[in-house]
Amino acid sequence: MGQIISPLVATLVRLFARFITAVRGIWDGVAPVDKQRIYYANHASHGDFILVWTALPPPLRRHTRPVAGADYWLNGRLRSWLIRDVFKAVLVDRNADTRQDDPIETMSQALHSGDSLILFPEGTRNLGDQPLQPFKSGLFHLAQACPEVELVPVWIANLNRVMPKGEFVPIPLICTVTFGEPVALESGEDKAAFLARASSALERLSPDYEPAETTLDSTESPS
Amino acid sequence: MTALHPDLFALLFGIGALLVTASLIGYVLQRRYSPRGDNAVIENLNQRIRSWWIMVALMALAFLGGKTGVVILFAFASFSALREFVTLVNARRADHWALAVAFFVIVPVQYYFIWIEYYGMYSIFIPVYAFLLLPILATLRGDSQGFLIRVAEVQWALMICVFCASHVPALLSLDIPGYENRNVLLIAFLIVVVQLSDVLQYVWGKLLGRRKIAPRLSPSKTVEGFVGGVASATLVGAGLAWMTPFGVLASAGLALMIAFLGFLGGLVMSAIKRDRGIKDWGHLIEGHGGFIDRLDSVVFSAPIFFHVVRYFWSVT
Numbered sequence: 001m002g003q004i005i006s007p008l009v010a011t012l013v014r015l016f017a018r019f020i021t022a023v024r025g026i027w028d029g030v031a032p033v034d035k036q037r038i039y040y041a042n043h044a045s046h047g048d049f050i051l052v053w054t055a056l057p058p059p060l061r062r063h064t065r066p067v068a069g070a071d072y073w074l075n076g077r078l079r080s081w082l083i084r085d086v087f088k089a090v091l092v093d094r095n096a097d098t099r100q101d102d103p104i105e106t107m108s109q110a111l112h113s114g115d116s117l118i119l120f121p122e123g124t125r126n127l128g129d130q131p132l133q134p135f136k137s138g139l140f141h142l143a144q145a146c147p148e149v150e151l152v153p154v155w156i157a158n159l160n161r162v163m164p165k166g167e168f169v170p171i172p173l174i175c176t177v178t179f180g181e182p183v184a185l186e187s188g189e190d191k192a193a194f195l196a197r198a199s200s201a202l203e204r205l206s207p208d209y210e211p212a213e214t215t216l217d218s219t220e221s222p223s
Numbered sequence: 224m225t226a227l228h229p230d231l232f233a234l235l236f237g238i239g240a241l242l243v244t245a246s247l248i249g250y251v252l253q254r255r256y257s258p259r260g261d262n263a264v265i266e267n268l269n270q271r272i273r274s275w276w277i278m279v280a281l282m283a284l285a286f287l288g289g290k291t292g293v294v295i296l297f298a299f300a301s302f303s304a305l306r307e308f309v310t311l312v313n314a315r316r317a318d319h320w321a322l323a324v325a326f327f328v329i330v331p332v333q334y335y336f337i338w339i340e341y342y343g344m345y346s347i348f349i350p351v352y353a354f355l356l357l358p359i360l361a362t363l364r365g366d367s368q369g370f371l372i373r374v375a376e377v378q379w380a381l382m383i384c385v386f387c388a389s390h391v392p393a394l395l396s397l398d399i400p401g402y403e404n405r406n407v408l409l410i411a412f413l414i415v416v417v418q419l420s421d422v423l424q425y426v427w428g429k430l431l432g433r434r435k436i437a438p439r440l441s442p443s444k445t446v447e448g449f450v451g452g453v454a455s456a457t458l459v460g461a462g463l464a465w466m467t468p469f470g471v472l473a474s475a476g477l478a479l480m481i482a483f484l485g486f487l488g489g490l491v492m493s494a495i496k497r498d499r500g501i502k503d504w505g506h507l508i509e510g511h512g513g514f515i516d517r518l519d520s521v522v523f524s525a526p527i528f529f530h531v532v533r534y535f536w537s538v539t
Binding site: 022024158161164167169171172173174 | 302303305306307309310314316319320322323326327505506507
């Protein structure tokens with residue numbers, strides 16, 4: 001039964017996502033080819049990975065798994081069935097004090113078995129006014145552990161307007177998912193520099209992105 | 224399911240022949256001018272023709288399904304158009320419930336009134352009831368910033384995408400003596416004239432277009448395209464008199480009115496696109512853009528066509 005129901009539910013979820021958002025994938029600087037990748041995206045809504053997943057062409061989607069927080073998704077039977085059987089997520093525990101498994105270890109294992117991942121390096125949903133929150137270090141450690149895997153920035157636009165925090169009826173609005181040029185860890189690059197570069201590569205894909213005009217002024221100002 | 228009227232069959236056959244011709248011309252043009260797919264105009268033309276096949280097939284299916292089929296098709300078109308429109312408005316968090324009601328209550332209820340042919344309700348539901356209800360919902364969260372703009376935009380979106388568009392299937396409820404069970408042909412007449420007018424404006428514009436007619440609103444529209452398109456759509460309308468309850472002259476006059484309104488509707492919707500800094504409303508119809516890009520001229524002509532026919536020909 002499970003073999004039939006899970007893919008069926010997955011298809012229904014994707015149809016629903018299309019009905020509400022008419023989502024379109026924009027491949028801007030990277031091609032939709034079947035390479036092993038980490039798609040790292042901005043995170044503003046629980047539906048984010050569903051949208052990325054829906055926007056991927058089926059051959060890519062088939063072995064792309066979202067990384068999800070075990071602490072949230074394993075609460076309740078329906079939620080844990082959805083995340084495990086339907087979305088086939090890689091579950092990581094975000095609570096550093098109580099966790100038993102190392103999240104980097106868990107994600108590397110999934111990569112070594114040949115799957116691609118959808119990752120939200122901000123860690124939690126961004127509910128503030130800034131386009132991105134500071135990245136957690138996971139992306140850097142994965143880039144070190146699996147240098148052959150491409151790191152593709154993915155900007156999800158508009159989904160936070162579809163279902164703002166605290167609402168339970170989605171508003172149909174057109175969403176886009178923009179896949180950008182891959183970012184690679186350079187030799188000798190330290191964690192902070194790499195994460196800043198990865199973060200700005202992602203932010204540049206946002207339709208609201210405006211290059212900062214004050215960069216020169218701020219570097220020239222006395223410290 | 225209604226029996227397929229022979230006139231409708233003849234019309235679909237004619238449109239099929241037209242599409243085959245268009246596809247052949249597109250193929251020849253591509254072979255001659257864009258063998259490597261590098262001529263953007265020709266690639267777009269062929270995309271448009273391919274999309275036309277799909278749109279015609281969907282319309283034909285809806286006609287086969289009779290009133291229910293046509294109502295469902297236009298309800299979905301309204302939903303998609305509203306989704307494109309609302310994506311561009313200044314709605315805020317406080318509008319969440321008003322928008323949810325617009326999509327999930329007002330669209331289905333309006334099309335339900337169309338389906339039960341309740342003229343007294345479908346002609347005032349959005350202009351009166353939704354008009355008053357939505358601003359009330361928008362006040363509930365006490366956010367007054369940009370209030371008039373937010374409320375006006377949602378009402379405008381509903382009038383254009385739902386109210387006006389629903390007047391296409393509303394044509395089925397007209398009661399014209401001697402024209403029983405053929406009302407679906409009125410829809411076919413409206414849509415064929417308005418869409419052919421758009422296509423012919425495009426063709427005349429591409430062939431002869433020199434002087435821009437409204438450079439600040441729509442740089443691709445030319446005087447030559449407008450005159451040629453509207454004039455030839457009027458002739459097409461006269462030629463389609465056999466499937467209408469009108470005489471040849473009245474058919475031509477109505478076609479002229481439809482084509483003219485359709486052109487002006489295109490300009491109005493272009494002005495909105497310019498203001499919001501976009502080229503197309505959406506992307507779902509390959510080569511054409513969004514649903515609103517394809518429906519703008521229908522939306523502006525359908526309600527007037529409906530009321531003119533209702534006043535002069537219908538007994539209800």
